[in-house]
Amino acid sequence: MSVPERGPLSEPASEQSALWLGDTPDEEWTPPGKTPVGAGRTLMLEMAARVLFPTVLVFSAYLLLVGHYGPGGGFSGGLVAGLAFVLRYIAGGGSEGAEIVARLHIRPRQLAGGGLTLAVLTALAPMLFGQPALTSAKLSAQVPVIGELDLVTSLVLDVGVYLLIVGVVLELIRSLGAGIERDARDAEEPAR
Amino acid sequence: MLGLVVAHLVMAAVLPAVSARNRRAAFGVAAVLPAVTLAWALGNAGQALGPGLDSTTSWAPELGLAFDFRLDALGLVMVVLVSGLGALILAYSAWYFGRRSRDATRTAALLLFFAGVMLGLVLADDLLTLYVFWELTSIASFLLVGQSGEHRANRRAALQALLVTVFGGLAMLLGIVLLGTAAGTYRISEIVTDPPTGSAVTAALVLILLGALTKSAQLPFHPWLPAAMAAPTPVSAYLHAASMVKAGVFLVARLSPAFAERAVWWVPIVALGLGTMLVGGWRALHETDLKRLLAFGTVSQLGFLMVLFGTGGRIAAMAGLALLLGHGLFKAPLFLVVGIVDKVTGTRDVGKLSGLGRRLPSLVVASVLAAASMAGLPLLLGFLGKEAAFEAFLHDGGVRNWLVALTLLAGSTFTVAYSARFLWGAFATKPGLPATEADQPSRGLTVPVWITALSGLVLGTLAPIVDGLARRYGAAYPAQDAVERDYHLALWHGLNLPMLFSAAAVGLGVLAHLRRDALTALHRRLSHPVSAQRGYELVVAGLERFAVRVTGRLQVGSLPAYLGFILLTVLALPGGALLAGGSWPADQAAFHTAIQLPLGLIVVIAALALVRVHRRFTAVLLVGAIGYGIGGLFIVDGAPDLALAQFLVETLTLVAFVFVLRRLPAHFTEKRPPRRVIVPKAVLATTAGILFAVLGVVASGARTAPATASEEFARLAPEAGATNVVNAILVDFRALDTLGEITVLLIAVAGTVSLVLATRHDRRRGTQVTSGSGTPEHEEELLG
Numbered sequence: 001m002s003v004p005e006r007g008p009l010s011e012p013a014s015e016q017s018a019l020w021l022g023d024t025p026d027e028e029w030t031p032p033g034k035t036p037v038g039a040g041r042t043l044m045l046e047m048a049a050r051v052l053f054p055t056v057l058v059f060s061a062y063l064l065l066v067g068h069y070g071p072g073g074g075f076s077g078g079l080v081a082g083l084a085f086v087l088r089y090i091a092g093g094g095s096e097g098a099e100i101v102a103r104l105h106i107r108p109r110q111l112a113g114g115g116l117t118l119a120v121l122t123a124l125a126p127m128l129f130g131q132p133a134l135t136s137a138k139l140s141a142q143v144p145v146i147g148e149l150d151l152v153t154s155l156v157l158d159v160g161v162y163l164l165i166v167g168v169v170l171e172l173i174r175s176l177g178a179g180i181e182r183d184a185r186d187a188e189e190p191a192r
Numbered sequence: 193m194l195g196l197v198v199a200h201l202v203m204a205a206v207l208p209a210v211s212a213r214n215r216r217a218a219f220g221v222a223a224v225l226p227a228v229t230l231a232w233a234l235g236n237a238g239q240a241l242g243p244g245l246d247s248t249t250s251w252a253p254e255l256g257l258a259f260d261f262r263l264d265a266l267g268l269v270m271v272v273l274v275s276g277l278g279a280l281i282l283a284y285s286a287w288y289f290g291r292r293s294r295d296a297t298r299t300a301a302l303l304l305f306f307a308g309v310m311l312g313l314v315l316a317d318d319l320l321t322l323y324v325f326w327e328l329t330s331i332a333s334f335l336l337v338g339q340s341g342e343h344r345a346n347r348r349a350a351l352q353a354l355l356v357t358v359f360g361g362l363a364m365l366l367g368i369v370l371l372g373t374a375a376g377t378y379r380i381s382e383i384v385t386d387p388p389t390g391s392a393v394t395a396a397l398v399l400i401l402l403g404a405l406t407k408s409a410q411l412p413f414h415p416w417l418p419a420a421m422a423a424p425t426p427v428s429a430y431l432h433a434a435s436m437v438k439a440g441v442f443l444v445a446r447l448s449p450a451f452a453e454r455a456v457w458w459v460p461i462v463a464l465g466l467g468t469m470l471v472g473g474w475r476a477l478h479e480t481d482l483k484r485l486l487a488f489g490t491v492s493q494l495g496f497l498m499v500l501f502g503t504g505g506r507i508a509a510m511a512g513l514a515l516l517l518g519h520g521l522f523k524a525p526l527f528l529v530v531g532i533v534d535k536v537t538g539t540r541d542v543g544k545l546s547g548l549g550r551r552l553p554s555l556v557v558a559s560v561l562a563a564a565s566m567a568g569l570p571l572l573l574g575f576l577g578k579e580a581a582f583e584a585f586l587h588d589g590g591v592r593n594w595l596v597a598l599t600l601l602a603g604s605t606f607t608v609a610y611s612a613r614f615l616w617g618a619f620a621t622k623p624g625l626p627a628t629e630a631d632q633p634s635r636g637l638t639v640p641v642w643i644t645a646l647s648g649l650v651l652g653t654l655a656p657i658v659d660g661l662a663r664r665y666g667a668a669y670p671a672q673d674a675v676e677r678d679y680h681l682a683l684w685h686g687l688n689l690p691m692l693f694s695a696a697a698v699g700l701g702v703l704a705h706l707r708r709d710a711l712t713a714l715h716r717r718l719s720h721p722v723s724a725q726r727g728y729e730l731v732v733a734g735l736e737r738f739a740v741r742v743t744g745r746l747q748v749g750s751l752p753a754y755l756g757f758i759l760l761t762v763l764a765l766p767g768g769a770l771l772a773g774g775s776w777p778a779d780q781a782a783f784h785t786a787i788q789l790p791l792g793l794i795v796v797i798a799a800l801a802l803v804r805v806h807r808r809f810t811a812v813l814l815v816g817a818i819g820y821g822i823g824g825l826f827i828v829d830g831a832p833d834l835a836l837a838q839f840l841v842e843t844l845t846l847v848a849f850v851f852v853l854r855r856l857p858a859h860f861t862e863k864r865p866p867r868r869v870i871v872p873k874a875v876l877a878t879t880a881g882i883l884f885a886v887l888g889v890v891a892s893g894a895r896t897a898p899a900t901a902s903e904e905f906a907r908l909a910p911e912a913g914a915t916n917v918v919n920a921i922l923v924d925f926r927a928l929d930t931l932g933e934i935t936v937l938l939i940a941v942a943g944t945v946s947l948v949l950a951t952r953h954d955r956r957r958g959t960q961v962t963s964g965s966g967t968p969e970h971e972e973e974l975l976g
Contacts, residue, residue: 067919071832079840086847134927154923164934168941175945176851
């Protein structure tokens with residue numbers, strides 16, 4: 001089957017063949033028509049933010065996992081992930097911030113509440129096994145290729161913290177960032 | 193026993209589902225459980241009168257917390273009142289509330305809930321368990337008196353009852369903790385067998401008494417009880433006559449065997465109890481509302497019961513137990529009669545009812561039975577109690593006892609008089625008044641009245657049954673002499689002094705009733721400059737004014753003022769502690785490494801510059817510089833985790849600041865404030881800053897125990913699967929703290945976001961602020 005010639009990246013993904021559906025980014029690289037031209041865009045920042053965004057998210061996940069062995073943990077990881085969203089928001093303006101949050105298919109407060117729920121459930125789970133609440137256990141497994149893998153159940157609590165922090169930061173972007181911006185627009189005075 | 197209590201609560205929770213189908217059936221279903229409880233208690237009567245029936249369910253063994261229950265003679269009597277009368281009153285309510293009554297659903301569930309928690313209270317053998325149920329009954333009472341909250345009278349009465357009883361309850365909690373600590377146990381049976389001593393116990397007893405006196409509506413807390421008559425009559429009959437108000441008396445009866453010797457226990461009880469008996473009886477003589485008449489009668493009788501249980505004599509205690517049962521069995525039917533009268537005639541005013549006795553002759557007979565028991569006429573349960581009460585204070589003939597006996601005689605005279613007044617007011621044909629129109633009450637209403645009134649007669653006639661209960665309870669008190677040791681409750685003790693007293697009370701009481709107009713005139717003339725109700729209102733109003741004044745002074749709406757108050761508090765409390773007991777550590781070095789100097793310098797310079805700048809943006813950047821400088825110090829001191837978190841938070845704070853700055857003026861204020869404002873602020877800020885620095889050094893140098901905790905953490909960390917101790921502490925050793933902190937964080941953010949988004953809409957309205965009435969778009973935005 002011949003690969004159809006690909007159009008510019010701004011072409012919608014749905015028009016492309018099944019083969020491409022797998023690895024085409026469904027987000028457009030630089031949306032020319034979306035941001036108002038007069039809004040003082042900085043192309044450098046916008047591009048840098050887009051490139052850095054996934055990297056920073058991966059770094060945040062690394063911080064989350066490495067917390068048991070070095071500097072890091074759910075709190076730091078969550079803050080780094082939150083800052084990644086802040087970067088996108090600053091680069092792209094309020095509309096992009098809102099867009100990112102919308103694309104998550106989850107409301108920030110659900111994320112934060114979910115994090116807290118996860119943390120509380122982790123805290124209560126040991127009681128099912130007749131242990132005091134908040135007991136942690138270490139699970140070890142031999143994984144082929146990688147070798148021995150340790151998993152500490154308290155990591156789940158850290159994941160809860162991580163999710164909660166991300167939710168909290170997104171909520172701040174929504175209220176202090178986009179909220180104030182729209183307020184300024186509604187009040188018909190320019191946001192400085 | 194916990195199972196029975198929980199069954200009540202579960203049943204109460206599902207009762208609304210039954211009510212939705214049939215309101216009357218809901219009351220019927222609700223009555224089943226108390227009836228079962230009564231049967232269970234009577235079935236275990238043998239063991240209750242012997243060694244007592246114990247059951248313990250521990251729910252937090254690490255903290256030594258358990259639900260301890262115990263059924264003994266006193267408990268059995270209370271269960272008869274709570275569950276026996278509860279079942280009857282619930283059945284009565286089925287006919288009392290209309291088929292369509294909107295209050296019925298709530299009332300049925302709440303009455304059953306109350307029956308459950310009251311059962312827990314009277315069975316509790318643990319002071320903390322008792323306290324929990326004690327407060328739950330207060331809440332049930334609040335909800336039942338308040339009803340739908342539509343009527344001002346209900347709301348006020350409910351609030352008054354709640355404030356007074358919960359005030360006492362909280363005092364009691366302090367007392368319970370003091371007593372439990374002094375005794376080393378919270379089990380009532382253990383405390384009673386081996387009472388603790390010491391000054392802490394004295395304070396504990398005063399506090400516990402406060403709880404008992406407020407709950408049982410003793411002087412000067414009594415006005416809440418007549419006010420609570422705003423509740424529907426079955427509720428009044430159950431909570432405010434038969435069971436809940438007896439909780440205070442019950443507690444006194446529980447603890448008296450251990451503490452009645454102490455003056456701090458019996459003096460206030462006897463003095464206030466006698467006063468309450470007289471005041472309640474006197475007020476009952478002048479009430480025109482039948483229900484309030486009974487309410488003041490209840491106040492009076494509760495005072496009587498307090499005196500009997502508080503003095504610590506064996507015969508008095510036996511009399512108390514008989515009267516405790518007797519009061520429930522005569523006061524409940526009288527209330528139910530008032531309910532019937534109210535229902536069939538539409539009024540319960542003495543001045544409007546006339547000739548009802550001709551129309552409802554059978555109700556008159558039942559009422560006479562109950563009222564005669566209240567007045568203490570022979571053959572009835574009330575007689576047994578009153579006879580024993582006089583005997584208790586007359587048999588050894590000291591001055592103190594004679595005084596008590598004579599006051600009791602006066603109180604009993606009032607009791608006879610208001611019993612007569614009740615019968616006269618409800619049923620007599622009054623000259624000049626047309627006979628009141630009345631329908632015939634349904635059997636569902638009259639049968640419970642008959643059952644309770646007759647049981648007073650039966651138990652009075654079969655004196656040995658009550659005597660068995662009373663002697664079992666009285667055995668807890670030491671017998672002072674042969675009379676006390678051999679005393680039995682009986683219908684006939686021969687012609688003796690107590691008999692004479694009883695006869696005198698009846699004679700004088702009837703006389704007082706016949707001369708009622710003269711007495712009421714006297715009552716009018718004795719106008720009260722001091723009234724307990726007025727006192728309550730003054731206290732509540734005073735508290736509100738005080739709260740307004742304090743709030744007005746402290747919450748002035750200025751951020752510098754808030755910060756100032758906080759810093760002043762810090763200076764006063766930890767600062768005072770520092771001056772009192774702090775000492776500068778001897779080996780405190782100025783710095784560890786050279787790199788600390790420039791970092792510290794950066795922080796200090798940024799802080800100093802911060803107070804001089806005029807532009808907000810510069811200020812924010814300087815705050816950031818301080819934060820990063822401190823983060824640098826963390827790295828130097830070997831705390832990479834802390835530094836990482838500090839840098840990230842600092843960055844995020846900076847961004848948040850910048851977001852907000854867009855909407856704020858670029859400069860702080862146009863002109864500098866005057867010196868008299870700046871100088872105190874500067875002094876306060878500098879002092880507080882220095883205090884914190886000194887506090888940091890002193891507190892970290894004031895270690896009294898070696899740092900074993902940290903070593904323990906370092907040792908355990910690999911076991912928890914971690915090489916990073918900080919993280920292991922956060923998510924494992926101190927995980928509960930983390931959980932608490934993230935919860936606080938979530939709440940703080942929810943509050944911030946709501947404030948930011950909620951004020952936006954308000955501000956747009958211009959001058960008119962309409963909080964909480966957002967446009968649809970605004971609501972949508974609030975929801976995310």
